[in-house]
Amino acid sequence: MKTLVAFLLGTALVALPSTLFAQEKGGVINVATIGEPPTLDPMSSTADLVGIVTQHIFETLYTFDKSWNVTPLLAESLPEVSDDGKTYTIKLRTGIKFHDNSDMTSEDVVASLNRWMKIASRGKQVAGFIDKITAADPATVTITLKQPYAPLTSLLAFNNSAAIIIPAEKQDEPMKEFIGTGPYMLKERKADQYIQLVRFDGYKSPEGDSNGYGGARHQYLDEIRFVPVPDPNTRVEAAISGQYDYVDSIPVESYDKLKDSTASQPVMLKPFGYPVFVFNTKEGVAGNVEVRKAIRQALSMEDMLAAAFGSKDFYALDGAIYPKSFSWSTDAGVEGAYNVADPEGAAAAAKKAGYNGEPIRILTSRQYEFHYKMAQVAAEYLKLAGFTVDMQVVDWATLTQRRTDPKLWDIYITHSPFLPEPALIGSLSTSSPGWWDTPARKAAVDAFTSEVDPKKRVALWADVQKAVYADAPFMKIGDFNAVSAKSVKLEGVDPAPWPYFWNASIKK
Missing domain, CATH: 3.40.190.10 (Periplasmic binding protein-like II)
Known part of the structure; x- marks a missing residue:
């Protein structure tokens, strides 16, 4: 099976691997995770x-x-x-x-x-x-x-x-x-x-x-x-001081501080992926597709991205699930449904859909600080649209457990790297938390996954994206770049969305 991906993740897996150089055997590395x-x-x-x-x-x-x-x-x-x-x-x-x-x-x-x-x-x-x-x-x-x-x-x-x-x-x-x-x-x-x-x-x-x-x-x-190391600021300071050999998921606003460190250096994947708000389509207030669309109508993706990432060096406003550098990129379904930022219109749409003040339970974590910042902005827009917001801030492990129970949440916030095969996107599966399962999903996804001709699959993917915007099982917020840090003594670690440490060594 040949993938259709026309680009490599930023300069991620393109650079000559560090393992071309002689590397020392032995030693221990410490990797700080979220x-x-x-x-x-x-x-x-x-x-x-x-x-x-x-x-x-x-x-x-x-x-x-x-x-x-x-x-x-x-x-x-x-x-x-x-x-x-x-x-x-x-x-x-x-x-x-x-x-x-x-x-x-x-x-x-x-x-x-x-x-x-x-x-x-x-x-x-x-x-x-x-x-x-x-x-x-x-x-x-x-x-x-x-x-x-x-x-x-x-x-x-x-x-x-x-x-x-x-x-x-x-x-x-x-x-x-x-x-x-x-x-x-x-x-x-x-x-x-x-x-x-x-x-x-x-x-x-x-x-x-x-x-x-x-x-x-x-x-x-x-x-x-x-x-x-759950606290993002602690991860930043640990990277700057060289306390860890590799530090995952650094807030992007710390990029310049990292560049000035003598102990570590920043690692950036550009573009890395996209933040996403996933709806619970199975139970609760978000089970109503028109309420989901009203929530989407209320939100400013631009303001959420700016709050989460600051400089446009680290994000791009883009409603297509894949950016232009991918052959999967399509604008199908996007127009009029992305970055609408219309709380007043959303209030009218929610009322027409039968929304009656029920709490919108947003599940998020501060371990990924950009998730939390987006949630804060979203909450304010939703309040302007007349929604009642119940923000639930938990650690990431708890979030991944809670999202499996449809009785506990209405929206959870996550992110994904751009994946080489769209069928790998978890929310397309009916068993993934969110449980999107409609005739439109089945028709579009089944046609896409059963077709083996690469050119035909590109067109069929556009139909899947149309179904995503029509049913609103999740909302893409935009594109973003990811920043991590590695020790200047660590060799053999090439940028990757899921960093790996076979091939890694410590410079003696």
Whole structure:
């Protein structure tokens, strides 16, 4: 499956990898994250934080190279696809060991993919298209589809709600033992203190040069420690002082301060992705599509972006889900529905829709400070439109838990990198929090995912975006650039939306 992405994430995965230079082996790095991950089972969560940590422990059959093409990881090669597009034959790499030193076989892959389809939101997205998954021999897996499904390999490659491969006999729900095939294995987790990963000596790296998330995965480091640092200002000061080797998610207004630091340097992804307000379409006041549209009508996306990111160096006003640098970019459905900033008109629309003063429960977190700033601006516009606003500010782990219960919220605020395959967008799945499930969604999304011709898929994606604007399951706020920081002593870490630390080393 070839992706249609015409650009690379900023200069992210384009630069020559630092691993071209000689690197030292040994040492420990400390990585400051935005908080404590809600789980270490990447199948059961779509939180980016979970993927960032667990991609070092667990691996998938495929991953993405620096050009966002699907590339083999635990698979030996890309799948052989039958002429009718319904049968995928996947050859596995041999000699792969799990962290308990057992050998990976097709039996483990079949069991893992079945678990993925049962508990992962993206696995559930695929499940309806799959007839059966079988082990043809110890090193071959066959996936038989009911109909062609173009995004399959991209979904198998994604590290978010990930189709990780774990031992067939360790498929507990919830996961009890964190046994993967990755270059690092879990040694210790102390809640709210650190997650300690150590080198797995039995690791078998893919061959070839390092290439984005694909290719060789070197184990230069002895140990990686992920440390939760929920307060964004604390993360900034820690980066400036060099307290951590890598600091994730720095408020963009700290970019200049970081440039002046002698201990760390800023890392910017441009453009990174988009903030998004997700509606609960299943229950509560936001279950009414006309109320959702009235809320959208009230809001100034421009003011929210300005409050969140300050300088236009860090954001762009854009209602299209993909920016112009993507072949997926389309204006379908956007006109008249984005950045309307009309509280008075929204008040009339809400009244006509039957809104009667019920609280709009907005779920957000200060661990991503830009989420909170956008929520503050949105609340003021909604109040001007006559809405009652109940702002619920919680830590990120709590937010990811609460959003799974449709009784607890009406809007939650999150963000997403621009993904190489639109079908990876979580909100398109009926099982993702928000639970968008209408005839318009089904018609547009099913047509898009069942088409394999790349040119036809671009046109069909425009229909999906039209349906998003017509049903308002979520609101894109705009485009933004992401800033992190890394120590001047840290080598081999190339900018990426989910930073990874195989290939990283410490300059001696």
